[in-house]
Amino acid sequence: MSDGTLSIIFKLGLACWSVAVVGWSSVAPAQTLMGNVEVDASELVERLDAQDARLDAAERERDELRLAVESLAQADPGKAPLDPAVKPVPTDKAAAPVAVATGFTAFPRSPDGRTVYVSAEGNDRNHGYTPDKPMRTAAAAYQRIRDGRPDRLFFRAGDQFVGNLGALKKSGRNAAQPIVIGVYENADLPNAPRPVLLSPGGTWAKNDFRDTADHVAFVGLHIVAMNRDPSRPGFNAAAMTSDHWNASAITYLGDAQNITVEDCVFEYFKFALVFQSNPNNGFATDIKLHRNMILGSYGHWDIKVAGHSSGIFAAYVDGLVITDNLWDHNGWHPDVPGAKRTKFNHNLYIQKNCTFATDIRNNIISRASAHGLQLRSGGTIADNLFVQNPLGFFTGRFPSNVNDNVVLQSIDMSDDDGEARGHGIEILPCLRANVEGNIISQKKGTLPNAYAIQFSWEKDYVEWLNGRPSTGTLKNNKVYRWPREGQPTIDVKFGDIEQDNNIIDGDFPDPDRDVASYLTTLGVSAEDASLEAFLDTARTRPRGVWWPAYSAEAVNAYIRDGFE
Known part of the structure; x- marks a missing residue:
């Protein structure tokens, strides 16, 4: 069949996907437009890949023809017809491209990008290139994605799938044209x-040191460790295998570049999330986490069983940007035997070998096992809400800007084993730390010497400074x-720190404000308002929707008004 004949067939809309369907048939003889031919199934797979360029060209021709027909149907005699060379807006209802004005990232379809659709009613024998011929599993669909191309793997909204995607070995074209693993709309179930x-068990999607999977965006997914979910019928922690105990959702090992995770939910x-490189591989770069919910991660107190746990672990990352996420209840779970709170587990754990390009803003960080955040590398911590973590957060080593955060109600780690805590903000020795405009309010922990803000001394960090001065500012903070007991609430034990206008228990107009009282401003009765009620609602935020009222920005503004 000539290229011209193929083009005519596509332009007339006749059997435009027959080549793809035939290419994936496992039956011989295979029925094609040329008749019956004996072809091995593996050869058919190779033929399909070899015809990518022809299929892409035919699709563009079909779109141009559709646009030309629409132009003729709508033509105004007094105006020139639409230019058929202009590619029309894609007709599929992909959910990933969301208006930038909403605060979500736009991931527009690329002209030469392929979309592979996956639904619960699909079949892995389908070609997957149209919503009416979807595939069934993530692993099989990922095989259709091409390396170095801006392809998309879309799961149907509202569906449920069992199984891991597997090894990540394919990259998008560049930062502007990534592979997108996201969502398409369900025609039978609007919104x-x-x-x-x-x-x-194991890891849902993993890139290993020896493989490359750069320029990838994960958007709008809800990934659950099914055998670790305590609410799941038949859950039995005693029956969990090593694969269950050590499960991760998305793991990148090595020098990954430009990975975005947005509007996703991760549970149990x-x-x-793990982004970890090493000196031999170099830094992973430009990792962005935006408007996700990271919930209920847990390990085991006995490291031989599972070991430590956090919502995220990052090491050797340059350019880690974490914005508008909800980090709740990571590092422990009261309903899982052995998954108790320990000092080793946190909501966020950023290792000292990351760079100070780390930027953490506008997150809600709550109810961690121990620290809400360990930013061992230094960086920016700004405008976050830390609430009911036994220890709020610390930073150290590289320059750090700690500005306009709200730390509320730091608590004990445990009521039954003497794990008293209640710290607010700790600054370990670093090249420079500017700590300004933070509010630390209403300690609940019982440790008598738990500080609100402290510039601490720690041997490893002092040795890293190697004689360089530790400097900074401590200004306009309110406690x-x-x-x-017997010690200053704001304490400078180490460093040359410029202090000014830090107020402790001042004449504040309404300092008893907290998350529960904020909830009453949204119309919730005082008897029903609580931190738990706020977080339970925040966890239900729909896909592609931002709720400003359930953001760190809104709660912090309310708390701050009580101190002005």
């Missing part, structure tokens, strides 16, 4: 929720009801 991807993993 359907995120697709639920149930991971049976040991580590929901309320944070008693520290």
Whole structure:
């Protein structure tokens, strides 16, 4: 069949996907437009890949023909017809491209990008290139994605899938044209929720040191470690295997570049997200986490069983940007035997070998096992809400800007084993730290010497400075009801720190504000308002929708008004 004949067939809309369907048939003889031919199934797969360029060209011709027909149907005699060379807006209802004005990232379809569709009603024998011929599993669909191309793997909204995607070995074209692993709309269920991807064990998607999978965006997914979910019928922690205990959702090992995770939900993993390189591979670069919910990660107190746990672990990352996420209840779970709170588990754990390009802003960080955040590398911590973490957060080593955060109600790690805590903000020795405009309010922990803000001394960090001065500013911070027996609530133990206008228990107009009282401003009755009620609602935010009222920005503004 000539290229011209193929073009005519596509332009007339006749059997435009027959080549793809035939290419994936496992039956011989295979029925084609040329008749019956005996072809091995593996050869058919190779033929399909070899015809990518022809299929892409035919698709563009079909779109141009559609546009030309629409132009003729709508033509105004007094105006020139539309230019058929202009590519029309794609007709599929992909959910990933969301208006930039909403605060979500736009991921427009590329003209030469392929979309592979996956639905619960699909079949892995389908070609997957149209919503009416979807595939069934993530792993099989990923094989259709091409390396170095801006392709898209889309799960149908509202569907549920069991199984891991597997090894990540393919990259997008560049930062502007990534591979997008996201969502397409469900025609039978308008405004359907995120697709639920149930991971049976191990890691749902993993890039290893020896493979390259750069320029990838994960958008609008809900990934659950199914055998670690305590609410799942038949859950039995005693029956969990090593694969279950050590499960992760997305793991990147090595020098990954330009990875975006946005509007996703992760539940019940040991580590929901891991981005880890090493000196031999160099830094991973430009990792962005935006408007996700990282919930209920847990490990085991006995490191031989599972070991430590956090919502995220990052090491050797340059350019880690974490914005507008909800980090709740990571590092422990009260309903799982052995998954108790320990000092080793946190909401966010950023290692000292990351760079100070780390930027953490506008997150809600709550109810961690121990620290809400360990930013061992230094960087920016700004405008976040830390609430009911036993220890709020610390930073150190490289220059750090710690500005306009709200730390509320730091608590004990445990009521039954004497794990008293209640710290607010700790600055370990670093090249420079500017700590300004923060509010630390209403300590609940019982440790008598738990500080609100402290510039601490720690041997490893002092040795790293190697004689360089540790300097910084401590200005315009406000502290309320944070008693520290026999010691200053704001304490500078190390460094040359410029201090000014830090107020402790001042004449504040309404300093008892907290998340529960904020909830009453949204119309919730005082008897029903609580931190738990706020977080339970925040966890239900729909796909592609931003709720400003349930953001760190809104709660912090309310708390701050009580101190002005």
